Amino acid sequence: MNITPLMERYILHWGEMGTRWGVNRTVSQIHALLYLSPEAMNAEQISSLLSVARSNVSTSIKELQSWDLIEVSNVLGDRRDHFKVKGDTWEMLLTIIEGRKRREIDPILTMLRQCELEMHNDHETPESVKDQIRQMTNFVSTLTEWYAQVSELPKGTLITLMNMGAKVAKFIPGKKKD
Amino acid sequence: MNITPLMERYILHWGEMGTRWGVNRTVSQIHALLYLSPEAMNAEQISSLLSVARSNVSTSIKELQSWDLIEVSNVLGDRRDHFKVKGDTWEMLLTIIEGRKRREIDPILTMLRQCELEMHNDHETPESVKDQIRQMTNFVSTLTEWYAQVSELPKGTLITLMNMGAKVAKFIPGKKKD
DNA sequence: CAGTTATTTCAGTAACAACAGAAATTACTG
DNA sequence: CAGTAATTTCTGTTGTTACTGAAATAACTG
Structure with missing residues (x-):
C-alpha cells in the first residue's frame, strides 16, 4: 500500500x-x-x-x-x-463524543457542583455571580442527562431519528402537526 | 468588582x-x-x-x-x-456550534466533495479507499443536513425535545410505544 | 489642533507541545 | 540464555502559539 x-x-x-x-x-x-x-x-x-x-x-x-x-x-x-x-463512521463519532464527554464535560460538572457547595458559606461572592454559576450547572446537567439517555438508544434508532431531521418536532405533545 | x-x-x-x-x-x-x-x-x-x-x-x-x-x-x-x-447558556452553545460548524465542518465537506470529484479520473487509488471516502462524505453530509434542519427549530422546541430525552424515540413510525 | 485617553498593531520573548533519535525495555527465537 | 526483533521511554531540539511591552494609530476633548 x-x-x-x-x-x-x-x-x-x-x-x-x-x-x-x-x-x-x-x-x-x-x-x-x-x-x-x-x-x-x-x-x-x-x-x-x-x-x-x-x-x-x-x-x-x-x-x-x-x-x-x-x-x-x-x-x-x-x-x-x-x-x-474500530467501527464505522457513526460509531467513530459516538466514541469520540463519549471520550470528550468523560474527559472534559464530566470534570466541568464536578467543578460546577463543587462551586455550588462552596457557595453556601461564601459571603463575598455577589448573588448574581452565584446565579450565573447555578444556571451553568443546570444547563450542563440537563445536557449531560439528555446525552446519557440518547446514547443508550440503539444505533438504528439514532440513525432513524437523524434522518427524520426537524420532523421530530412534530411529535411534541400539544403541538399541531403541519 | x-x-x-x-x-x-x-x-x-x-x-x-x-x-x-x-x-x-x-x-x-x-x-x-x-x-x-x-x-x-x-x-x-x-x-x-x-x-x-x-x-x-x-x-x-x-x-x-x-x-x-x-x-x-x-x-x-x-x-x-x-x-x-450575548444570550444565555443555551444561546452560547448554539453560537459556538454554529461557529465551529462553519469554520471546521463545512471545509471538511468541501474537501470530501472535491475528493469525490477527483476520484473519477484517478486510477491509482484502490476502490476500497475510495469507498471509505465516499462513506465519510455521506456521513458528514447527513450530519450537516440534520444540523441545518434542527438549528432552524425555535429555541423552545429544542429545549422541549431535550427534556424529552430518549422519549422522542417512541414516536418513530412503525415502532411500538412502551 | 495640541493634548489626552483608548485601542490596535507589531516585534521580540517566553512557554508549550510535538517530534526525532538514542537508549532502554520488553517480548520473542533458536 | 545469547541474540534479535519490536516497542516504549527518555532527552534534547524544533516549531508553534501565546503573550508582553512598546510603538503606532485612532478617537475624542478642551
Whole structure:
C-alpha cells in the first residue's frame, strides 16, 4: 500500500483539522490513514508512509487506543502489532463524543457542583455571580442527562431519528402537526 | 468588582478547558469572566482582573467578537468600550456550534466533495479507499443536513425535545410505544 | 489642533507541545 | 540464555502559539 495524492490530501486535511480540535496532528493523521486502509497496518508501515519517527507512532497509537478508536489485530507468524480503526463512521463519532464527554464535560460538572457547595458559606461572592454559576450547572446537567439517555438508544434508532431531521418536532405533545 | 476565590476557580477551570478544545486560554478566561460579571466590563478592568497584558485583552476580545459571543455596550460619558456576553447558556452553545460548524465542518465537506470529484479520473487509488471516502462524505453530509434542519427549530422546541430525552424515540413510525 | 485617553498593531520573548533519535525495555527465537 | 526483533521511554531540539511591552494609530476633548 502506498499513499496516492488523493489519500494524501485526505490525510493532511484530517490532520490539520485535528489540531483545531485540540488533537495532535500525527494522531489525527494516523487515524485517517487507518480509516482509509483496507488492511491493518503495523507501526513501521505507518511510520514510513507518514514520514514520522517510529517513536512518534508509538505514542500516537497509545493515544488512539486510550480513545478506543483503534484495535490491534495479530497475524500468525508476525510478531508485530497491526492496527485498524474500530467501527464505522457513526460509531467513530459516538466514541469520540463519549471520550470528550468523560474527559472534559464530566470534570466541568464536578467543578460546577463543587462551586455550588462552596457557595453556601461564601459571603463575598455577589448573588448574581452565584446565579450565573447555578444556571451553568443546570444547563450542563440537563445536557449531560439528555446525552446519557440518547446514547443508550440503539444505533438504528439514532440513525432513524437523524434522518427524520426537524420532523421530530412534530411529535411534541400539544403541538399541531403541519 | 473583584475576583472572589469561587470566581477564580470557575474562570481558571474554564480557561483550562478551553485549551483542550483548541481555544486560547485567555479567550476562554475572558469569556468566563464576562459570563459571571453582572455588568459589562471595559478592557482595562479585564486586563487587571485577569492579570494579562492590555494588548492581549484586545486580541482576545476581537476573537470573541468574531465568534459573536460578546457584545459592546457604551456608557454615556465614558469613551471606553464595555463588553458583556450575548444570550444565555443555551444561546452560547448554539453560537459556538454554529461557529465551529462553519469554520471546521463545512471545509471538511468541501474537501470530501472535491475528493469525490477527483476520484473519477484517478486510477491509482484502490476502490476500497475510495469507498471509505465516499462513506465519510455521506456521513458528514447527513450530519450537516440534520444540523441545518434542527438549528432552524425555535429555541423552545429544542429545549422541549431535550427534556424529552430518549422519549422522542417512541414516536418513530412503525415502532411500538412502551 | 495640541493634548489626552483608548485601542490596535507589531516585534521580540517566553512557554508549550510535538517530534526525532538514542537508549532502554520488553517480548520473542533458536 | 545469547541474540534479535519490536516497542516504549527518555532527552534534547524544533516549531508553534501565546503573550508582553512598546510603538503606532485612532478617537475624542478642551
